[in-house]
Amino acid sequence: MSTILFEQIKQVGKITFNRPASYNSFNKEMADGLQSLLDQCAASDEIRCIYITGAGKAFSAGQDLVEVTSPDAPEIGHIVADHYNPIISKIRSIEKPIIAAVNGVAAGAGCNIAIACDILLASEKASFVQAFSKIGLVPDSGGTYFLPRIIGFHRATALMMLSDKLDAKTAKSLGLVHEIFTIDNFEAGTMAMAQKLASMPTRGLGLTKRALNYSCHNDLDTQLGIECQLQSNAALSADYKEGVAAFLEKRMPKFIGK
Numbered sequence: 177m178s179t180i181l182f183e184q185i186k187q188v189g190k191i192t193f194n195r196p197a198s199y200n201s202f203n204k205e206m207a208d209g210l211q212s213l214l215d216q217c218a219a220s221d222e223i224r225c226i227y228i229t230g231a232g233k234a235f236s237a238g239q240d241l242v243e244v245t246s247p248d249a250p251e252i253g254h255i256v257a258d259h260y261n262p263i264i265s266k267i268r269s270i271e272k273p274i275i276a277a278v279n280g281v282a283a284g285a286g287c288n289i290a291i292a293c294d295i296l297l298a299s300e301k302a303s304f305v306q307a308f309s310k311i312g313l314v315p316d317s318g319g320t321y322f323l324p325r326i327i328g329f330h331r332a333t334a335l336m337m338l339s340d341k342l343d344a345k346t347a348k349s350l351g352l353v354h355e356i357f358t359i360d361n362f363e364a365g366t367m368a369m370a371q372k373l374a375s376m377p378t379r380g381l382g383l384t385k386r387a388l389n390y391s392c393h394n395d396l397d398t399q400l401g402i403e404c405q406l407q408s409n410a411a412l413s414a415d416y417k418e419g420v421a422a423f424l425e426k427r428m429p430k431f432i433g434k
Contacts, residue, residue, distance in 0.1 A: 180209035181231070182216075185367065187224040187374035187433075189217040193286075196232025201240035202285060207259035214266040224433045225374035226270070227367065228293065229277040230286075238284025238307060256316045260285050264318040267292045268389055271382025273373040277366040278302040278344075278353075288317035291326065291352065294385060297369065298344040298353045299362045305341040325392065326351055377415030378433035 181192040191213050193200035200206075217223045230236055244252060267274055267289070276282075276293035284307045290296055306323070308315045315323075315336050324332040327350045334340070347353045357365040373381070383406045390402050410416055415431045422429035 178209070179203065179206040180213065182213050184223065186371060187222060188227050188367070188370045189213070189220070189223040189225070190227045190229070190367075190370075191217075193228075193230040193236050195240075196230075196234070198240060198242075199234035199237035199281060199283075200230040200232070200286065201237045202259065203240045203243045204255075204259065207263065211262050211266060214263070214270060218266070218270045218272070221433070223374075224272060224376075224378045225370045226272060226274040227277060227370040228274065228289075229366070230279050232280070233301075234280040234286075235276070235278040235282040235290060235302070236286025237281060238286045241311075252313075260289075260317040263289060264292050268318075268385075271385055272378060273376075273381050273385070275366065275370050275373070277362070277370075278304075279362060281305070283307045285317040288315065288319035288322070291322045292318050295354050295369070295373075296352060297366045298347065298356050300344055300356055300358055302344040302347070302353075302356075303341050304347050304352065305339060306336045307339055309337055309339045321392075375431060377413065377419060377431045379413040379415055380410045383410050 177194065179195050181194045183190045183192075191210065193206065195201060195203070195206060214226070217226045239255065243249060244255065273295065274293045276290035276296045278290050278296060278298045280299065280301055281303050282290045283305045287304050287306060290304070306315050306319060319336070323335070331350065335342070342350070342352070344353060344356045348356055355369075387402060387406050391399055394402065414434045418431060419429050
């Protein structure tokens with residue numbers, strides 16, 4: 177059985193972590209597979225939104241500790257560098273919207289992969305935990321970068337040090353989760369949002385993502401300059417021309433993602 181599944185649904189690339197018996201914990205095969213699928217989705221003109229979820233009761237419990245403790249296991253720093261850092265870099269650099277559809281527990285690296293995505297949607301049964309301190313480790317997979325920026329420095333520190341579990345409602349109140357869905361409506365509701373994003377002007381959304389990435393480091397004047405450059409770029413797209421024409425003609429636009 178493949179540790180990770182892929183399906184193209186219209187213009188959405190659906191990636192499913194598929195180790196339900198181990199709560200979709202990551203081993204080398206699954207990490208390599210996710211990197212490869214992200215590259216595949218990035219390169220495809222047919223895919224205009226990426227949707228990541230988990231099979232069974234979990235989104236992902238993070239690193240498979242059985243793999244880490246095996247006699248021939250690589251040093252954990254190498255696992256972080258080879259497995260997780262490239263995943264986070266790809267999620268942030270792919271100029272297409274990426275949804276994390278968190279169906280259950282998201283722990284450790286699994287939690288931080290979800291946080292790194294553009295929009296985080298959750299089942300009412302979802303939970304989030306920075307589990308690293310429970311085994312004496314440091315949060316990785318971009319957790320120390322993204323979490324303080326989303327919920328604030330002190331809240332992030334407490335969650336990382338105490339390893340407290342957040343339910344979906346609390347995570348939404350802190351700004352981690354965009355929308356919560358009932359179990360019955362989770363798959364249909366989250367995929368509907370992915371399809372909506374896939375029908376929007378992909379070039380403009382990608383440039384918006386680039387601008388947001390830059391904003392994490394730039395001062396205001398530098399960011400204003402970046403916005404000006406990217407706006408000029410966006411105005412060259414076919415979707416900009418279609419959007420303006422549709423507005424003037426009082427009709428719905430038909431974006432092609434270019």
